[in-house]
Amino acid sequence: MQRLSTHEYGINVVDALAGGADATARVDTRVAEIIADVSERGDDALVDYTQQLDDWTPADAAALEVPRQRMDDALASLSPDDRRALATAAERLTAYAQHQKLDNASYTDAAGNRLGHIVRPIERVGVYVPGGAAAYPSSVLMNAVPARVAGVDQIIMVSPAPGGQVNDWVLAAAAHIGVHRLFTIGGAQAVAALADGTATVPAVDKIVGPGNAYVASAKRQVFGRVGIESVAGPSEVLIIADASADPRWVALDLCAQAEHDPAARAVLVTPDSQLIDAVEACLAEEIERLPRAETIRASLRDNGALIHTADLAEAVELANRVAPEHLELAVADAAALLDSIRHAGAVFVGHWTPEVFGDYCAGPNHVLPTGRTARFSSPLGTYDFQKRISVVEASAAGADELAPVAERLAVAEGLDAHAASARARGGSMTVK
Structure with a gap:
């Protein structure tokens, strides 16, 4: 894990964090081939890619769809405590999403002209939920809840199923929130199917949800034929901390981010050099206790940093330059820093607010702008599933x-x- 200092690098220490979040030209070329293939061969291409990439052979394209009963059974199989946790998370997300709804508006000018807009939900939305190395029922809720609140007619979910197996939690979340149809396809081929439609998979009006470099590239390439909410890169957290921070809590929050993926980025920024020493020591201890230690080590080694700044003001300036997906303010007077934050996907204020609350159940969405796009983008919300139509009378x-x-x-x-x-x-x- 890099130890950096603004004393040595200046505020341009941010350059030392620059990483390639964009898909490479090689990925873009391969994705373009997959999109063209799905457009030409439809269901046959989906079956072939599932066999090649997900290591199972569906009997036909119809076998790619998960029956409604299978989703309902997965929900019923959860323990009462697990179902309660799922329901509580969904309720909190729904309550927050309700506050984001756009409303009709109009006014009449002095000459009697009526001007305004009406709001309508997008009719059919495709939701991409990552699968494979980990299962993300939280991503099902985060994508589908605001779509339901907005009044989307049909929510079509896609998620890869390595070996033909879909995690029961993912299925249960889809059943609980009312996903209309679910297909076990992933990668660029899933995005292509949602964008253009096949005999089995319906075409949608907008595609949302994070994925790997192939998914990100595919979303970029189909944009215009369909809408997208963003092109997501590796997940990231930046923690601004001072001497009041608990070094173990900070270390755990860095580990929580790093365990997502070796490409994930976890950064501590602080004016307290002793805190850096303490956090580094806690990291060494905590990593050994965690099942995903190998992933965490790779992430922290290649993309993590412990950055020493002159003061908190410089830490905030650095954070605004990075425009992180997740920003934690682990300082004594965290609320006082909030007015200075200009660029971040989500801000977690104070020692008692770890980023993981936002991942699951706080209320705001965890689908957030990455790779400095928080400079001009917002979290996924109900408004992403609504459109405004201007009205002139x-x-x-x-x-x-x-x-x-x-x-x-x-x-x-x-x-x-x-x-x-x-x-x-x-x-x-x-x-x-």
Whole structure:
């Protein structure tokens, strides 16, 4: 794990953290081939890729869909405590998502023109839930809950099933939240199927959810034919801490991030050099106790950092440059720093608020902008599953007022039919 200092590197220490989150040209080329193949061969291509990449051979494309009864059985098989945890998480996410709903709006101007917008849900959404090395029932909830709150008609979920096996927790979460259809396909081929549709998999209007480099590349390449919420890179956390922080808690939070994937990034930024020493010692102890120790070591070795800053103000400046997916404020007066945060996917305020609460049950979504895209992007929310339609209703008096303005601008643009259309609605001016 790198030990860095702004005293040595200046605030450009952020350059030492630069990593390749984007898919390589090789991945992009392969993904383009897969998308074209699925577009041409449809279900046959999905069956072939499932056999090649997920190590099982479905009898046909219909076998890729999980029956509703299988999902219901998985939910019923959970213990009462597990079902209660799933339900509580869903309830908290739903309550938060309700506050994000966009509403219709309108106003009437002085001439009697009514202007505004109406809000409509997206009709059919594809939800990608990662599978393979780990199972993510939380991702099912995070993607599907805001879609349900928005009023999406159909939620089509895809998730890879290595060896033909789907985790019962994932199935249970899909059943609990009311996913309409679930297909055991993953990777670029799943994105391609959702974008263009096949005889078995319905085409959707928007695709959401994180995945690996192939999924990210596929989402980029189908954007325009369908909507996407973002292109996700490796997950990341940046922790700003001071002397009041518990070094073991900080170490555990870094480990929690690092165990996702060797490409995950976990960074501590602090003006306290003694805290860095203590956290490093705690990391050595805690990693040995964790089943995913190998993944954590690889992540911290290749992408982790312990950064010493001059003061907390410099730590905040660094955080704003990094624009992390997750930002923890593990300082004595965390609320006082919040107004200075300009760029982050989600902020976790105070010692009692680990990032893992946000992963599962706090309320806000854990599908967040990564790779510095928090500079211009927001967390996944109900608003991502809604669209606004502008509404204009001119009165007779309003037409008299608008027509000459529209006519003059149309003539300036050399669009005579536009000018004639405006002139026909009212107003006495004729532009010479």
